[in-house]
Amino acid sequence: MSQVFMFDALREATNEEMEKDRSVFVLGEDVGHYGGSYKVTKDLHAKYGDLRVLDTPIAENSFMGMAIGAAITGLRPIVEGMNMSFLLLAFNQISNNAGMLRYTSGGNFKIPIVIRGPGGVGRQLGAEHSQRLEAYFQAIPGLKIVACSTPYNAKGLLKSAIRDNNPVIFFEHVLLYNLKDELPNEEYFLPLDKAELVRSGSDVTIVTYSRMRHHVVQAVKEIVNHGYDPEVIDLISLKPLDMDSIAKSLMKTHKLIIVEECMKTGGIAAEIIAQVNDNYFDYLDAPILRLSSQDIPTPYNGKLEKATVIYPQQIIDAVMRIMNSIN
Structure with missing residues (x-):
């Protein structure tokens, strides 16, 4: 067992899955050279390069659409929202494309995409940065929604989400990244549908x-x-x-x-x-x-x-x- 911050637990999960499966890649604003706003993707760019850790423009609807297209072709994108509030700009792509394409294609397409990032009420982040989008996405058919709460469940849930063949919205709370917990040294997974x-x-x-x-x-x-x-x-x-x-x-x-x-x-x-x-x-x-x-x-x-x-x-x-x- 080792003591790990939540942001490091999420980074470990991402790194382990990227090592095992070349179809897994990360994209989002400042995820590459900067290492992510909350350091969840720290050092991954140096290890995997531009094609697997993609820094995107500030254009959520565009890079969300690109990620969904990549998922359709067999890749497994992990999209980081710098703040989950910004993903309202990609609501059409998440709802009409990510949530529905597996059904509207008659099962011909799988959408193995994880959309993750910080949300919730932080400390004086203002209204637009304090959104709780779980209620927004709750009504969309085809999505799975997960909210991690500890470093232990954050790592196990993210690994399961990356391997899932359906779109998963993965909520992390902005005030929990510095939470510490003991993590087992061996690999583990947690179910996405259990309390x-x-x-x-x-x-x-x-x-x-x-x-x-x-x-x-x-x-x-x-x-x-x-x-x-x-x-x-x-x-x-x-x-x-x-x-x-x-x-x-x-x-x-x-x-x-x-x-x-x-x-x-x-x-x-x-x-x-x-x-x-x-x-x-x-x-x-x-x-x-x-x-x-x-x-x-x-x-x-x-x-x-x-x-x-x-x-x-x-x-x-x-x-x-x-x-x-x-x-």
Whole structure:
């Protein structure tokens, strides 16, 4: 085992897959000579050269289209969005091409492409750089969506995503790149469609993902001191949602809190609530609580920015509220 930063875990995954398969290549803004805005592609250009680590112009729709075309011909592109917010400029290519071409070609084309990069609310990055695009992409048929949360799952998930024959949107949180974790020295892969049971418990199910996992874990320390035993699930897969894991947990706890950084309207939590109400409503002993970001552009001002997202105390308060509602 070795201690590794998340950005290094992602770089290791990319390097290992590039070494094994010459069809794997990276493209995006500043991924080559500069080594990536968050150093995920550091030193890869020196090792693999211009044709496998391509620096692109600031033209997201163009290089996304080029990557999808390359995937159709049998290559395995990894597209880095310098900031995932910029990929809104390539929304047409991602939705109408990456998501649908395997179906509209009658299965003649595979689209083995990974679209990855930093997103989420950082520290005073401004509204246009603080987007949470998971809700935007959730409705697009044909895409898989993954949100890593630790260096360990980041590496295992990225390796699986690169080998998948379908388009994978791979979300990394801008504030988690310097997170450290122990990684096994041997090769490993993680499934793209399974949630992770972070903590087993019996009183209340807390479902979360990405950076909010760490806020939940911090809150749980205090919740346990209040005498409650929460179960924590990290979704990891945002499309498809692992509803089986959520249902299994609800059969034990009968109470559900969803914590997300996504906006409340049309967010990931909204879809989970809909599916739980459709299929597992009888498991519930209390109304579902949803803790989401405010439905406003993220302010640049630091104090206002902090007020738009969820922090541990709000999670603690939500658990107290749902537990007191049935006592």
